[in-house]
Amino acid sequence: MTTATRLLDELCHLTVQSLESLEPSDHFQVIKLLGEGSYGKVMLAVHKKRGTPMALKFFLRESTSLLSFLREYNLSLAFCTHPSLTSALGIAFSTPSHYVFAQQPCLYGDLYDVIVPEVGLEESHVQGVASQISGALSHLHSLGFVHRDVKPENIFLCDSDCRWVKLGDFGMVKAAGTRVPCVWYSSPYCTPEAEIARKGEEIDLGNSEVDDNGNKPKGDSGKTQRMLVSVDPSTDSWALGILIYAMLMGSLPWSETVSDNTAYKRYLQWSNWEGSALQERGSDQTEDFHQVATQFAAFTPLATCLLKSLLYPQPRLRGRPDEVGRYLGGTWLLDKDVNR
Numbered sequence: 001m002t003t004a005t006r007l008l009d010e011l012c013h014l015t016v017q018s019l020e021s022l023e024p025s026d027h028f029q030v031i032k033l034l035g036e037g038s039y040g041k042v043m044l045a046v047h048k049k050r051g052t053p054m055a056l057k058f059f060l061r062e063s064t065s066l067l068s069f070l071r072e073y074n075l076s077l078a079f080c081t082h083p084s085l086t087s088a089l090g091i092a093f094s095t096p097s098h099y100v101f102a103q104q105p106c107l108y109g110d111l112y113d114v115i116v117p118e119v120g121l122e123e124s125h126v127q128g129v130a131s132q133i134s135g136a137l138s139h140l141h142s143l144g145f146v147h148r149d150v151k152p153e154n155i156f157l158c159d160s161d162c163r164w165v166k167l168g169d170f171g172m173v174k175a176a177g178t179r180v181p182c183v184w185y186s187s188p189y190c191t192p193e194a195e196i197a198r199k200g201e202e203i204d205l206g207n208s209e210v211d212d213n214g215n216k217p218k219g220d221s222g223k224t225q226r227m228l229v230s231v232d233p234s235t236d237s238w239a240l241g242i243l244i245y246a247m248l249m250g251s252l253p254w255s256e257t258v259s260d261n262t263a264y265k266r267y268l269q270w271s272n273w274e275g276s277a278l279q280e281r282g283s284d285q286t287e288d289f290h291q292v293a294t295q296f297a298a299f300t301p302l303a304t305c306l307l308k309s310l311l312y313p314q315p316r317l318r319g320r321p322d323e324v325g326r327y328l329g330g331t332w333l334l335d336k337d338v339n340r
């Protein structure tokens with residue numbers, strides 16, 4: 001346990017003593033809905049006395065444990081001091097139906113909405129976002145935390161031109177080394193090691209009603225007890241690599257990070273990791289190892305090197321977010337039209 005994770009626990013114990021019950025309309029004027037998540041909704045509001053704009057995050061009490069609410073609030077308040085992390089504003093309270101805390105508002109939506117399908121974002125914006133999000137992740141990692149949910153939907157825009165972004169949604173954040181149930185869904189943002197753990201765990205073993213935070217599991221029936229895996233910062237490196245790919249191309253390099261996915265297999269073969277990586281996955285495919293992975297053909301050697309580092313199949317050899325800085329400034333995309 002790092003000093004930061006011990007402090008986070010202590011802050012949760014302290015906050016629980018002072019969490020007031022409030023009627024939001026007595027103190028805040030709600031302006032509009034900013035977004036909805038699986039645990040509740042986020043409203044743009046103004047503090048009635050001070051006029052301060054804020055994002056009020058409402059967590060449904062019936063599906064959110066007090067502990068997971070307090071962790072997300074205190075993490076955002078005390079540790080998200082990097083300019084590209086959404087900070088809390090020191091206001092937390094409960095209502096009969098919700099736990100609520102206030103965050104700095106980001107008023108221009110999220111990155112998912114501005115990545116044009118099959119086109120992506122302008123390269124200078126991609127490098128700007130990559131730089132900011134790698135800084136935000138390095139900050140969290142230096143404190144011993146792992147975000148575990150880096151994706152365009154969780155990157156909020158602070159201007160209309162995508163020049164200043166903030167990583168948000170700290171509901172999945174955990175201390176490095178914590179044992180947590182493996183993911184229950186498949187996505188390119190999931191690491192190969194997470195997919196292996198998930199696939200190995202498709203047998204119904206019993207009945208788990210809550211996850212390690214005390215929340216009801218999102219997106220599954222709650223009937224499957226999932227394999228425990230150790231939280232590692234390399235998870236965020238992988239997701240950052242997929243994010244950079246998505247911003248450059250407006251698409252994803254593969255649909256699932258599993259060796260029976262043709263696009264992912266082609267990537268493994270091209271990258272010369274086929275021996276160890278395919279062996280790890282129990283594949284006996286050996287043909288055509290060195291054919292260039294077509295989904296990477298649009299990148300310069302600089303971008304290819306960055307993506308191969310962040311998307312290294314073995315977690316212990318994967319690049320770190322703070323290495324992204326070395327790749328900034330040079331060109332990342334060859335002429336798109338020539339390469340598609």
Ligand SMILES: Nc1ncnc2c1ncn2[C@@H]1O[C@H](COP(=O)(O)OP(=O)(O)OP(=O)(O)O)[C@@H](O)[C@H]1O
Pocket residue numbers: 034035036037038039040041042055086103104105106107109110153154156168169170171
């Ligand atoms: N600080 C903020 N400023 C502006 N909008 C925000 C802010 N925080 C969240 N939102 C909006 O609310 C939506 C839901 O928020 P968030 O992702 O934190 O909720 P969640 O329940 O954790 O979501 P998920 O379903 O990913 O678990 C976001 O997609 C975003 O549109």
